[in-house]
Amino acid sequence: METNNFSKMSVPLIIFLCFIFVNIECKSLNGYIVNNSSGIGYKIMFKSQTWPAARDSCVDEGGKLAVPKTQDDFQFIQKLVRGMYYPNVTDSEYKPLVWLGVNNLDDYRVWKTIDGLDLKDAGFNKWVDGNGKGFSDAVEEPHCAGVDPINPGLRDYWCHRRQPYMCQADALPVQRSARRSFWWWW
Template identity: 30%
Template sequence: MVCASEGGHLAIINSYVEAQILKELFAKYPEHEISARHKNLAHVGFYDWGERGVWSTIHGQSLREAGYESWAKGQPDNATDGEYCGGMFRDALLDDIWCYHTAPFICEKKPESLFHYNYDNN
C-alpha cells in the first residue's frame, strides 16, 4: 500500500542485474536501522496467490517469465505452512515468507511516474 501510494508497486525482479541493484539498495540499510521483525529479508512483488506453490509476480507473470527465479537454498519451503508472500534475502536470493510478518520492503516505479502515473501503463 505504501508503494502504491507513491505511484509504484512492490519491486518485481526482472533480471539478475536488477536483483544486484536491489541487493545494493538493501545493503544501505543495516540490520540495526531496521525495526521490523525480519531484518535480512525484504518483501518484494511476488506471491503464491492460490496458496498451492505456484508463484507469480503481482502483475501475473511466472517468475521465469518475469526474468528472475533464483531461490535461496531449500526455498520455497513453506516452512510454517502459510508462507505465501515473496521475499528477498540480502544476497538477492528469494524466499517464501508470511505475508503479515513485518519486514523491510522495496518498491519500484517508472521514472515518468515521478510526474504522473497511469495504471494502464504499469
C-alpha cells in the first residue's frame, strides 16, 4: 500500500486551497482537507485505481470513498477536484473524473452509496444530463459514479477504468480556545 500519494506540488496546493475556500480548515488528518460545515475530511488520491481498488484503498487508509450527502458537500468536493494538480494523476485514461462512493453494481436500477443506502435516500441525487439512468447489468454499462471539475452533478463511468479517487474520513473534534472579546474590560 502506498502511504503518501502527494508529490512536492500537492502540499503547497493544499495549503493554497486552505486559504482560498470558505469552510476549509487544515488539520493534521493525514493530508485530508476538512469541510467545517460537515465535519468531514477529504483527500484526493492521485494514483489511479479501478473503483473496487479505490474503495479498498480508502478503507485501508481508515476512511471510505467520498459520498456527497448535500449540495454543499458536492460543491466542496467539486472545488477540491477543480483545484487538483492534474499532472500528478497517474495511470488514468481520463484525468478529470474522480471516483466517489456511489455505484449500482448490485442492481442497475438502484444507485447506492458505499454505505449501502439508496442514493435517493442519501440526500444528494443530482446527475449530469444523461447520466445515472442505468440501462442493464451488462459490464459494458457504467456502474460507478464520480465527479468532474465542471458538471453540476454526478457522472456515471465504467468501474474497471482506472481513475483518481477521493477518500473521506470524519474529522476529529477540535477544542477551540475561548477568545476574549476586545470589549471584555468594559
